[in-house]
Amino acid sequence: MLTxxxxxxxxxxxxxxxxxxxxxxxxxxxxxxQTTASLTPPEGLKPSCAAACLTLLDLETTVWLQPSIxxxxxxxxxxxxxxxxxxxxxxxxxxVIDQIEIMPRLDEFNWGTAAYPEASTSLxxxxxxxxxxxxxxxxxxxxxxTIALQTPLRTPFWQQWQAMTENYPLGxxxxxxxDRQVLGLPRTAQLAGRQEGQ
Amino acid sequence: xxxxxxxxxxxxxxxxGFNFAYLDEQTKRSIRxxxxxxxxxxxxxxxxxxxxxxxxxxWGTGGVQVTASVIGQMDxxxxxxxxxxDTTNAVNIRRFFRKVCGINTTERTEEATxxxxxxxxxxxxxxxxxxxVYQVPMPEPLYFIExxxxxxxxxxxLEEYGPVYVRLYEDITxxxxxxxxxxYPVMVNDRYLMKPSPIPRFDNPKLHMNPALQLxxxxxxxxxxxxxxxxxxxxxxxxxxxxxVETWDQPCEFCGATDTYLDEVVTDDxxxxxxxxxxxxxxxxxxxxxxxxxPTLS
Ligand SMILES: [Zn+2]
Numbered sequence: 001m002l003t004x005x006x007x008x009x010x011x012x013x014x015x016x017x018x019x020x021x022x023x024x025x026x027x028x029x030x031x032x033x034q035t036t037a038s039l040t041p042p043e044g045l046k047p048s049c050a051a052a053c054l055t056l057l058d059l060e061t062t063v064w065l066q067p068s069i070x071x072x073x074x075x076x077x078x079x080x081x082x083x084x085x086x087x088x089x090x091x092x093x094x095x096v097i098d099q100i101e102i103m104p105r106l107d108e109f110n111w112g113t114a115a116y117p118e119a120s121t122s123l124x125x126x127x128x129x130x131x132x133x134x135x136x137x138x139x140x141x142x143x144x145x146t147i148a149l150q151t152p153l154r155t156p157f158w159q160q161w162q163a164m165t166e167n168y169p170l171g172x173x174x175x176x177x178x179d180r181q182v183l184g185l186p187r188t189a190q191l192a193g194r195q196e197g198q
Numbered sequence: 199x200x201x202x203x204x205x206x207x208x209x210x211x212x213x214x215g216f217n218f219a220y221l222d223e224q225t226k227r228s229i230r231x232x233x234x235x236x237x238x239x240x241x242x243x244x245x246x247x248x249x250x251x252x253x254x255x256x257w258g259t260g261g262v263q264v265t266a267s268v269i270g271q272m273d274x275x276x277x278x279x280x281x282x283x284d285t286t287n288a289v290n291i292r293r294f295f296r297k298v299c300g301i302n303t304t305e306r307t308e309e310a311t312x313x314x315x316x317x318x319x320x321x322x323x324x325x326x327x328x329x330x331v332y333q334v335p336m337p338e339p340l341y342f343i344e345x346x347x348x349x350x351x352x353x354x355x356l357e358e359y360g361p362v363y364v365r366l367y368e369d370i371t372x373x374x375x376x377x378x379x380x381x382y383p384v385m386v387n388d389r390y391l392m393k394p395s396p397i398p399r400f401d402n403p404k405l406h407m408n409p410a411l412q413l414x415x416x417x418x419x420x421x422x423x424x425x426x427x428x429x430x431x432x433x434x435x436x437x438x439x440x441x442x443v444e445t446w447d448q449p450c451e452f453c454g455a456t457d458t459y460l461d462e463v464v465t466d467d468x469x470x471x472x473x474x475x476x477x478x479x480x481x482x483x484x485x486x487x488x489x490x491x492x493p494t495l496s
Contacts, residue, residue: 013218017270020230024268027237028411028426056234058227114355115348118235118244141240141387142426144407169389173238186238186426188387 006042008054008080015039019055022048026175026184031138031147033130033181044070044098046126049177053124056094057081064092064109064121068099089121098126100153106160111170120187123174127152130178134158137193146192149183151176155194162191212300219266220298225249229267229422233413236424241386242354243337248420253294257287258316258333259417262294265314265331268413269295274302276310281318281459281476288316305479317380319401321458321480324410326427332395334416337423339383339393359391363434370439379444385432386425394431400443400459405431450475453484 009015015037022034041050057063059082065074073096077083086092089108097103103125112120132152139146153176164171164187171187212218219226225247232246251259269275275295279288283305291314292303304310307322316333324330340350343361353359362383369376376382380396384405394405395414405412405425412425425431435441449456451472458480460473475481 013223014271016223016226017218020226021268021270024230024234024237024411027234056227056231058224060228061231115351117239117242118232122234141429142237144409144428169239169242173234188238188240188426 006040006076009037009039009051011037012054015051016055019051022182023052023055023175023184026182027142027173027186028184029142030140030184030186030189031143031149033183035180036182038180042070042072042076044073045076045096046177046179048180048182049096049124049126050076051180052175052177052182053077053083053094053096054080056122057083059083061093062086062091064089064095066095066097066099066103068102069096092121094122094124096124096126100125100127100157106157106164106172109172111164111167111172114170117169117171120170121172123172125174125176127176127178130176130181130183135195136191138189139192140186140188140190142186143189158191158194161185165190213297216298218271218299219269219295220252221249221263221266225263226267229263232422233264233267233424236413236422237411237426239390240425240429241384241390241392241423243421243423245420246422248417251417253290258291258314258415260415260419260421261314261316261331261333261417262291262415263417264413264415264422265295265312266298268329268331269299269301269312271299271301273311274304274309276304276307276313276479277315278313278318278320278477278479279316281320281461282478284478306483307479317396317398318459318476319397319404321455321475321477322483324404324408326409328410330410330412332397332412332414334393334395334414334421335418336381337393337414337416337419337421339391354390357389359385362391363436366434367436370436376435376439382441383434385434387430388432391434392423392431398444398459399433399441402431402433402441403443407431446473448473450481450484453481453488455481455484 019036036048036051109121174185277292279285307320433441461476
């Protein structure tokens with residue numbers, strides 16, 4: 001079957017709304033998992049990440065795909081959203097990542113400008129699972145006191161993230177996806193402590 | 199023989215001829231992207247391409263567009279105007295969303311998942327999971343100092359808020375206090391100066407560390423901004439002139455509350471007047487509870 005014949009949302013209006021609320025709640029409550037609408041994704045995209053793409057992308061958005069992402073995912077996104085692709089991570093509104101170990105450094109994406117910090121890249125990070133053996137403690141807006149995560153994100157990511165948050169309001173906002181779940185990491189989420197797992 | 203299908207129980211269907219929530223999907227996506235950035239940068243205004251709505255500016259088109267982009271079939275909507283659910287503005291907006299979404303509506307703060315408001319924050323404390331949408335006439339707190347949008351953006355970028363403090367202090371020198379009763383400016387997350395929309399000063403403390411997500415929509419000025427739950431919000435003040443809220447010498451005439459925002463109501467042409475809660479839902483619930491309690495109290 002051709003990739004483009006794979007359907008998008010079963011109910012485009014309400015599935016996009018449900019997924020938007022999951023993305024919104026994820027950013028508003030960093031560290032708390034949310035659930036997107038379900039769909040059958042193309043090879044290379046997690047269901048929740050595919051749902052986020054259908055919800056956020058259209059002709060007005062420029063997308064950077066990590067080169068490891070399959071051609072069928074690319075043609076599915078083009079067919080269903082009409083988004084533009086770029087090979088330059090600095091010009092991307094959204095970046096889809098599926099191998100975090102070999103992703104570009106965070107400062108290779110667009111952090112916005114002092115007057116328009118919103119003109120930044122949003123990261124859509126696909127993970128095998130949202131739970132992992134590395135612990136991170138976050139604080140910031142959306143978090144009452146602090147929140148502890150057990151996450152597969154490792155030291156190199158958190159080091160870069162911490163360096164990035166020192167440049168607030170410049171920075172990146174990220175969502176992590178696995179299966180139908182999503183976790184939000186707005187640029188305001190500051191690392192208050194962490195410990196590498198085994 | 200064929201079995202007739204069981205219809206799932208759902209709220210009233212929206213009227214045909216409209217996309218759900220009136221806006222087309224392209225417009226919703228663009229407003230949604232702006233709202234997500236707004237949540238990620240609390241208090242910072244994000245431009246969006248505002249659409250024509252079937253109501254005029256001043257009727258809350260910014261709030262209506264934000265609500266239309268956020269609302270879903272499972273939501274229960276409450277709409278208030280100056281604290282009341284039954285004013286023309288509130289009734290019209292509630293009717294509009296019933297018509298184009300077929301969703302449930304309520305007047306009770308605790309039953310609502312989504313609350314669109316003009317000029318008040320409910321007295322009933324909001325909870326996690328609720329979303330407040332504020333109608334904003336004028337979003338830029340620097341406008342009275344710097345009318346140019348580009349220059350105001352630069353001032354926000356540099357955190358150049360000194361002139362605002364100077365202006366407020368001039369009030370203190372002239373009047374002995376800060377004369378701003380509504381839309382009193384706040385600092386969000388120690389970074390952005392923000393206008394909370396024309397809510398009374400009384401409501402400012404409720405903005406701080408509120409468990410609900412608060413979204414602000416300005417239709418004419420085409421801006422969206424936000425306060426995520428549990429965000430620090432500080433009303434501007436000075437060490438020798440701390441921020442204070444309004445107080446009243448008498449309780450609410452109807453429910454006896456002494457801790458709510460009261461409206462003055464003129465009751466006859468002799469100028470007699472009463473003070474009553476501006477939040478009608480809160481006041482009604484208190485009156486019902488008082489009524490139930492009366493026999494045991496006497
Ligand atoms: Zn009352």
